[in-house]
Amino acid sequence: MVRNRVSALVGAVLLLAMVPGRALAHVRYVSPGSGGEKILELLAAVVTDPLAIALLGGGGLSALTAAVFYLRIRPFRADFAVLRATLRSYDDLLPWLARLAVGLPLVGAGFTGYLYSPVATAEYLGLPLAAVRLFGIGIGFLIVFGLATRVAALAGLAGYVFGLLLDPALLLALEFPAGLTAILLLGGGRPSADHVFSRLADADGTFYREIDPIRETLHPIGDRLADATHLVPMVVRVGLGASFLYLGVVQKLFTPGQALAVVAKYDLTSIVPVSPELWVVGAALTETAIGVALALGLFTRACCGISIFMFVTTLLGLPDDPVMAHVSLFGLVSVLVITGGGAYSLDRRLAERFGTESRFGERSEVAGTALGD
Known part of the structure; x- marks a missing residue:
């Protein structure tokens, strides 16, 4: 019984951490609704809900634990090395x-x-x-x-x-x-x-x-x-990071009325049965965290994977959201999947410490081996 409850809680945390992000993006052209809700009212509704605090705290703790676990344990080292090197070999594209x-x-x-x-x-x-x-x-x-x-x-x-x-x-x-x-x-x-x-x-x-x-x-x-x-990865990740920050902070936290209207319009609480306020705050925190991580170049490829998942859920969950408006996001995130964090990134610092990543534009020996050169 306890195990089932823990599993349900973990599942809800993961959904709240990944699904809401782009499902609430571009709210101005998805829903014209804009109630009079204020940011303090939104936050008050969340901080007074023990379940909301547990879910948000659990989501943040899970992400931090996963990052520490990866850096300390470094699982599948050879696999990740070949994967990174192979992706970098596509620089010419x-x-x-x-x-x-x-x-x-x-x-x-x-x-x-x-x-x-x-x-x-x-x-x-x-x-x-x-x-x-x-x-x-x-x-x-x-x-x-x-x-x-x-x-x-x-x-x-x-x-x-x-x-x-x-x-x-x-x-x-x-x-x-x-x-x-x-x-x-x-x-x-x-x-x-x-x-x-x-x-x-x-x-x-x-x-x-x-x-x-x-x-x-x-x-x-x-x-x-x-x-x-060599500055291309930095330019792209800072631009995408700023976009995520704008969506999370300005469109969600500063104008919660429109975001709440999206939750109501698409009955998103039927997907994850939590309060609409928690949906909006969860989306805002997720997008803000990804935006900061991308701008700093921290776990860039992992953030890109999460972003792609969020884009796909948006296209599947919001039938009237313009598909063409997401092509640029898909494409530029794919650019970062190839390049990684690049110059002036925290990933570069971590790579220099652990010796796992070569610089953008270089064709490493691992790439050559992986491609049969």
């Missing part, structure tokens, strides 16, 4: 992955008529619908095909800043400036139209080499940007 992660949702946003985030519709921003569509489709297709990639990424960043000035709610899409900056550093990579044209421009005797209008002017700039590609 990062430009393509980043382009798809940013370009495809931009195209989708253009066809739908919004700027970066579904909250920023052309009508809401007071912009011509045709202009918003042309911008999203044009920049998106250039990035997807890898044509004038860095120029398109720079234009995309300018468009984001312009949209943010019109509507601060575009902070919901903080992953886009991170992704566009990563593309600016990485360039088109391969496969891309830029790669094809650069080969034509570099080859002796080609007609295109004689008429290439940009080789002498833009290539040196691209080379300088390429020297900073």
